[in-house]
Each structure stands twice: as structure tokens, then as C-alpha cells.
Amino acid sequence: MLIKDKEIQHVSNDMMNILHEEEIRIINEFHDAVVAKESDKIDELFKVVQFDVEDHFSTEEAMMEESKFYAMQMHKSEHDTMRQKLDKLQKNWESHRDPEEIQRFLEDEFKHWLVLHVARWDSETAMHLGDSM
Numbered sequence: 519m520l521i522k523d524k525e526i527q528h529v530s531n532d533m534m535n536i537l538h539e540e541e542i543r544i545i546n547e548f549h550d551a552v553v554a555k556e557s558d559k560i561d562e563l564f565k566v567v568q569f570d571v572e573d574h575f576s577t578e579e580a581m582m583e584e585s586k587f588y589a590m591q592m593h594k595s596e597h598d599t600m601r602q603k604l605d606k607l608q609k610n611w612e613s614h615r616d617p618e619e620i621q622r623f624l625e626d627e628f629k630h631w632l633v634l635h636v637a638r639w640d641s642e643t644a645m646h647l648g649d650s651m
């Protein structure tokens with residue numbers, strides 16, 4: 519298991535907490551396939567991860583837009599940086615098929631990014647949004 523539920527801070531907006539729980543579940547499943555070096559499963563789950571991350575980020579961006587959150591651009595630019603990193607990682611996977619590269623990314627970069635991003639940006643955004651589910 520890469521990320522435990524309790525490692526990700528709860529924020530004051532239920533929709534965002536649900537998005538985060540779903541992302542943790544999918545990332546953990548992906549990480550299991552990567553560690554086991556199951557190439558077919560990695561192919562399949564990489565698509566699921568990309569779909570889920572996009573759903574997570576674009577839902578938050580729509581909520582920020584709707585509520586006119588003052589720091590929307592800064593929060594969105596963190597999402598954009600991660601979108602680019604995941605796209606690059608997926609392209610590298612398609613050309614080199616190296617599960618260790620994905621494992622290093624998930625363990626050394628993605629996990630820490632998610633913990634800090636939720637603590638910094640999502641929690642502040644959630645306070646602005648309130649529980650508007």
C-alpha cells in the first residue's frame with residue numbers, strides 16, 4: 519500500500535474528501551501492479567489513473583471557478599504541473615516499459631506531492647468553499 523487514508527488530511531468539503539479517497543484507492547491498486555511488474559495491468563490501470571486524476575483536478579477547478587476562489591490560478595497551476603508529469607511518465611512507460619521508473623515516481627514524488635498539495639491548496643480551497651455538496 520502506497521498511501522494510507524489517514525496520511526491525507528481531511529478538508530472541510532465532503533466532495534473533495536470523496537475525490538481524495540477514490541484517488542488513494544486507485545493509486546494503491548496501480549502501485550500494487552507496478553511493484554508486481556504486471557505490464558498488462560499497468561497499461562489498464564494507467565488509463566484509470568489518468569481518468570481519475572483528471573476528474574479530481576477538473577472537479578476542484580470547476581468548484582473554484584464557481585465560487586470565485588481568489589487563488590484559483592495558483593492551485594490550478596499545481597494541478598497542471600502534475601498533469602504534465604503524468605503525461606510524460608505515461609509516454610515513457612509506452613516507450614521503455616520500465617515499471618521501476620513508475621515505482622520511483624509514485625514513491626519518491628507523487629505521494630509527497632499529494633500529501634502536501636491537499637494540506638496546502640485543497641484545505642485552503644475547501645475552507646473557502648465550505649461544505650457545498
Ligand SMILES: [Fe+2]
Binds near residue numbers: 534538574578640
Ligand atoms: Fe484534491
Ligand SMILES: [Fe+2]
Binds near residue numbers: 578597639
Ligand atoms: Fe487540488
